Amino acid sequence: MINIKNKKLAINGGIPVTAQSVLIHKPYLDENDFQAINETARTTFVSGNGPACIEFEKKLANYLGAKHALYTNSCTTALDLAFKVKNFPEGSEVIVPNFTYTSSALGPLLNKLKIVLCDVYSDNGNIDISKIEALITEKTVAIVAVDYAGNPAEMDEINEIAKRYNLYVVHDTAQSIGSRYKGKLTGTLSDLATFSFHGTKNLTTGEGGALITNNDELAKRIIFMREKGTDKQSFQVDNKRRGFYEYVDIGSSFVQSNILCALGILRFDL
Numbered sequence: 001m002i003n004i005k006n007k008k009l010a011i012n013g014g015i016p017v018t019a020q021s022v023l024i025h026k027p028y029l030d031e032n033d034f035q036a037i038n039e040t041a042r043t044t045f046v047s048g049n050g051p052a053c054i055e056f057e058k059k060l061a062n063y064l065g066a067k068h069a070l071y072t073n074s075c076t077t078a079l080d081l082a083f084k085v086k087n088f089p090e091g092s093e094v095i096v097p098n099f100t101y102t103s104s105a106l107g108p109l110l111n112k113l114k115i116v117l118c119d120v121y122s123d124n125g126n127i128d129i130s131k132i133e134a135l136i137t138e139k140t141v142a143i144v145a146v147d148y149a150g151n152p153a154e155m156d157e158i159n160e161i162a163k164r165y166n167l168y169v170v171h172d173t174a175q176s177i178g179s180r181y182k183g184k185l186t187g188t189l190s191d192l193a194t195f196s197f198h199g200t201k202n203l204t205t206g207e208g209g210a211l212i213t214n215n216d217e218l219a220k221r222i223i224f225m226r227e228k229g230t231d232k233q234s235f236q237v238d239n240k241r242r243g244f245y246e247y248v249d250i251g252s253s254f255v256q257s258n259i260l261c262a263l264g265i266l267r268f269d270l
Ligand SMILES: Cc1ncc(COP(=O)(O)O)c(C=O)c1O
Pocket: 073, 074, 075, 076, 077, 100, 101, 103, 104, 146, 172, 174, 175, 195, 196, 197, 198, 208, 209
């Protein structure tokens, strides 16, 4: 037992309580996780978008109260897809907070859009809503809002500005699974939201991400685009279509391994 009473904190020149660094993001995995991974691997469905992925998506959508939860191999690819699906004209502008992880800006940049940086509040790192409107031009198409360190951005005000100027809102909820804004879970507060299940996050599947939306059209196209532009997902949901799929859209490979999903499913079975 360490008696810290009347002791100077290490940051103020006191003696550190441990010589080792304390990891702030060490994931907690136990025997149930190892067993679930083992069992899923034994099904031999090891590639992407398998039955475990579909089950994880259902549990996630159900937890959030959202229509569509679409599992991807990272939040970064989810952000890329969030813009790819919209086909905004090259050079269109997207307002992004000037304090965030690179991926919030990569979504627009990978789709040849221009990022316009907006100041954040110095006390919590979230986008300063009083600074957004001055950045809107006739080229602006979207706003990216980030929940820095899990603290939700002011989504009512951001959605209200977006509505006034007819802008698309992508809510980068990478850091905020389980957080609530005015009683509602983050992920359900915008046109589309993107979670991260990287090893540093509260819910991890090793790597991974998800797009959350209530928009059927966006969801339908994203399902094709994440699977190399094919309608291969029909394998999973329609038995009559087993063995047949078609090339229907542009896309890339943004699906996540069925094995890793086992970790995600368990988080909802606690
Ligand atoms: C705000 C934000 N957006 C996106 C990402 C990217 O997540 P991923 O590692 O799943 O691609 C992170 C990762 O920490 C993040 O903090």
